[in-house]
Amino acid sequence: MCCRWAKKNLPRPSRGVDLADNLVAYDARNLQIPDRELMRSGHLACPGCGAAIGMRQALKALGPDTIVVIPACCWAVINGPYPYHSLEVPVIQVAFETAAISAAGIRAALEIQGRNDVTVMAWAGDGGTFDIGFQSLSGAVERNDDIIYVCYDNEAYMNTGIQRSSATPYGAWTTTTPTDSPKAEPKKNIVEILVEHRIQYAATACISHPEDFIRKLQTAKSIRGAKFIHLWISCLPGHKVEERFSIKLARLAVETGVFPLYEVHSGTRYTINHEPTFVDVAEYLKLQGRFRHLQEADIDRIRHNIEWEWQRLRLKVEMGRRLPLPPVGAIAGVQPGRFES
């Protein structure tokens, strides 16, 4: 079925065995996750929603002195109407295309008052980030506005009932890419686009790897200027997956190599944070109804794409190692000497 299992001499999953057991899992005994809870029950997310899991993890990382900015997206609903408000931090809900710039406005007002102890986090979906909110995000990053922007990516417009976004992967069904003409374009690579803005810190994360996500948020919090985290989440109705597979699916996104976990400092220094086991991507695709129509040839193409993307990523790691440190002015906000530390 898959050459990678043979090549890497990895245990090959057999049908009927829970795949999660075969993955190189996070060592659950050593999870370093803060106990504090800033997200309460009573929210309105679907059972197993990755966006809800992600927010809970994010607030554990950032703590109570956080202002959350949410544009139109599932999270605008998840937080809940009175009396269900589930977040114990201030929430400013804004127009769909404005997450980054609304956050930048809040930050500016805080700065005028000398309040540097408060974190402003924009929390937007993939549609609100890759598509309609991209101009505002690009502007905020170019100006190096001091915000943390987290894009929780469920790879479609879920709140309006599963339409394609430019984060929808190749081959996926959505209501506007029906099965007889599924999405023909690859997913936009948002992290690389922002890296090319010379952003100080950009990273990917996944809800199945909370420690990694939490560490990345804490790193972001320690840096003044624009920071971006691309968080992969599972969405059960959108991906057409059973609720119980929420975390399994997220793990598979990482372990198949579909969604690499890496971070980029100063637009040049790439670090791969987790070496996947490269489970065959078919395991990931077959779990999801949105890929059910794919033929073996399509799956092969996806396999090759993963390989190619990984080669590209590894070359970037290599490039970052070889390149001298960026000169002053090449990276927004980086002062001489800062990067070395």
Added chain:
Amino acid sequence: MKADPSGVLVGTHFIDGDHAACEGALAAGCRFVAGYPITPSTEVVERFAARIPLVGGVFIQLEDEIASSIAIQGAVWGGKKVMTVTSGPGLSLMMEHIGLAAITECPCVFVDVQRGGPSTGLPTLPAQADMMQVKWGSHGDYEPIALSPNSPQECFDLMIKAFNLAEMYRVPVFFMMDEVVGHMTERVVIPPADQIEVVERRWTAKKPAEYRPYETNGNMVPDMVKAGDGYRIHITGLTHDERGYPSMTPATQDKLVRRLLNKIRLNADKLLDVREEHTEDADVTVISFGITSRVATAAVDDARAQGLKVGHARLVITWPFPAARIAALAERTKVFLVPELNMGQMVQEVERAVAGRAKVVSIPHAGGTVHEPETILAKIMEAAR
């Protein structure tokens, strides 16, 4: 001419207004649709995504509504009949390009499935509160056309009319649905193509050397060409002369803007679609449009059953406002009642038309649901007293 049969899904269907609007557009000859998901209009684009490739057309989902409202205008200059569809927040983003469509005289249909506002408001619930926005929302002076369907069947029938008017007058035409009309499912009968009249684009008969893009040939609406057919055209949002070239003089501005307004204002009698019941002897007349007209009909029928002399004038074309017809009704009617799912928008036009000759009473509703028929009935009783 008759509709192209390939776009006409002949038969009796049980579909909602959003789906019927899509079928109406396909029957009218629309072959390019650009859209962006937004409740309660998303079903329209979802149906186009599945249906339009089957009739040789193209649907693209764009990155936002700004893009949607402008991609369709590109497709007009490429030679196609076009539309986009949205709801409040998306409509707000489209405003600049509605002005562009007005000044370049780009025939296109904007479907607005209205929901409660302002801002995100009530995404899944109805309103009729964008009526003034479509009239005045883009900067500068222009005259749009707007139609207000009240059922899935009308979403089909009036959509064809919307496309025809866009071609005849070369203006942005607004199709003012609302969440209830968009999501209600009823019987929709689609007749065979040979029973559907469509207005084709009026292509110029002139040779490239003689053609001037904004020459009006006596009827205020210039003939069209498409880019790439050998005609030298210059289409611009700047004030332009008959050749289409920018001209920054007050005289050119006056001539252009006057014509943009007059092609609608001076044709107001042809753009009249008011459907009246019992207005001949009415002392009280209810003026309504869209979904509210169905509630108003119930109230008016009840009042008539009680012997009250009440009439109902339903505005199907809401812009241009049928001021002359309302003024004529004011000769007999003593009180006009204007229920609408907003806090009093079209009532201002009624007041202007009536000009003090009768009493005008607003029956506002902030949206989220429709009026209760009893609310309108109570106002009728009060007015009839």
